[in-house]
């Protein structure tokens with residue numbers, strides 16, 4: 446099974462190529478075909494349902510902070526390219542300067558990302574009270590072992606703006622060259638590496654199923670959006686990406702401003718064409734959901750401390 450992480454069909458693919466992508470996905474990931482057929486416009490961030498549950502101040506903070514993320518992106522020379530922009534770009538050879546630099550960065554940051562993902566998964570398991578039994582602890586241990594076993598990042602032209610993992614080869618993260626080039630900061634790369642590492646941690650045994658469910662339920666409660674099954678998994682992967690990036694920023698002080706560095710974990714979601722699917726919240730709703738789940742990140746983005 447291949448798990449793609451940005452599976453919105455590139456909008457400007459020639460028809461023949463789009464059909465072969467559809468056929469490939471249909472044969473490899475049946476669940477995703479359904480997604481592609483049912484692509485729908487994203488909803489606004491919040492339904493009236495959630496308005497009863499979240500204070501006006503909290504909602505406003507999330508809106509301001511998510512705008513900050515995308516404003517930082519524009520100002521930042523190392524800002525990430527939004528994924529809809531990446532989709533429109535021509536394929537990038539593996540030996541191009543940007544792809545080589547991205548691949549080197551990803552490989553260099555892989556061991557650190559692994560350690561940060563392990564710490565984040567353990568913390569989330571505690572936060573969501575998932576450490577109470579031997580069975581649950583065993584699943585977390587299995588997840589940790591899978592993260593620690595990853596050895597390689599493979600740049601791939603055909604993956605374009607996607608990153609993916611093959612469950613039959615869980616030691617390698619496949620990283621599209623356009624995606625590598627579109628994330629010119631350590632923080633941007635760490636967030637995506639972490640995302641893929643969480644998929645690997647879950648594996649075919651669903652080691653993290655309860656965590657995904659708990660995060661999805663909490664995010665659904667806060668946003669009013671429907672976040673279960675694969676959507677909950679993808680959101681948890683993105684949440685861990687934001688948490689590991691935040692930890693990295695703490696561990697590596699620099700003269701760059703705190704909001705600028707934190708924003709890089711989320712900037713690839715600053716799209717103009719904000720579409721989600723069955724398996725993913727829309728990119729901008731993903732930013733909002735993470736900020737709802739982690740109010741401290743919102744405050745740091747808005748106040749810079």
Ligand SMILES: [Zn+2]
Nearest residue numbers: 449450679682
């Ligand atoms: Zn994913």
